[in-house]
Amino acid sequence: MAYPSPPKLNLPVDPYEVGGYHFRDRVRRKILLWATHLGDDVQAVVGTEVKAIGDGEVVWSEIRPGSEKKKNWGGLVVVGHNNDQLDGAGFQTFYSVYGHLMNLRVNTGDFVIGGQTLGVVAERLTPENGWWEIAHLHFGIYCGPWRDVVLPGYKRIEEFRTKTKWWQDPCSFIEQYNSN
Numbered sequence: 001m002a003y004p005s006p007p008k009l010n011l012p013v014d015p016y017e018v019g020g021y022h023f024r025d026r027v028r029r030k031i032l033l034w035a036t037h038l039g040d041d042v043q044a045v046v047g048t049e050v051k052a053i054g055d056g057e058v059v060w061s062e063i064r065p066g067s068e069k070k071k072n073w074g075g076l077v078v079v080g081h082n083n084d085q086l087d088g089a090g091f092q093t094f095y096s097v098y099g100h101l102m103n104l105r106v107n108t109g110d111f112v113i114g115g116q117t118l119g120v121v122a123e124r125l126t127p128e129n130g131w132w133e134i135a136h137l138h139f140g141i142y143c144g145p146w147r148d149v150v151l152p153g154y155k156r157i158e159e160f161r162t163k164t165k166w167w168q169d170p171c172s173f174i175e176q177y178n179s180n
């Protein structure tokens with residue numbers, strides 16, 4: 001699958017301040033259940049525009065509302081990108097993942113350009129936010145295969161849908177991409 005190849009990547013919100021879990025943080029949900037957080041939880045006020053980090057194709061745009069008892073993604077957008085500048089090392093195809101959005105402005109199959117608004121940060125404890133306590137953006141970089149199924153936000157030990165090695169630290173990934 002060949003997605004558009006952005007010449008440069010930008011962060012999805014400005015300023016970009018991780019306020020909750022960082023990439024690879026251990027998440028403690030219940031006494032014995034641990035998980036690895038697969039992205040950054042970026043602090044942002046309700047209504048903050050969330051922008052595509054670079055040119056790409058939307059492969060997922062949907063509200064996964066969950067419920068008060070079972071939190072979920074809320075508004076989730078996934079954009080596929082290619083890295084054509086690559087000479088051997090790194091990932092040929094990668095995906096940017098944006099969670100807990102409302103007012104989704106793109107549909108699956110849309111082509112987007114870097115800086116284009118995908119949606120805005122949703123209010124806490126709403127279906128669009130996925131019923132989390134704080135309004136925030138969950139932002140991740142996924143470099144695994146695209147299988148047309150929703151991606152998880154964290155990996156539990158018994159979670160077989162994904163592998164930790166398929167996820168990259170968002171900030172360092174973008175920095176490294178732009179230095180190529």
Ligand SMILES: [Zn+2]
Nearest residue numbers: 040041138153
């Ligand atoms: Zn998160």
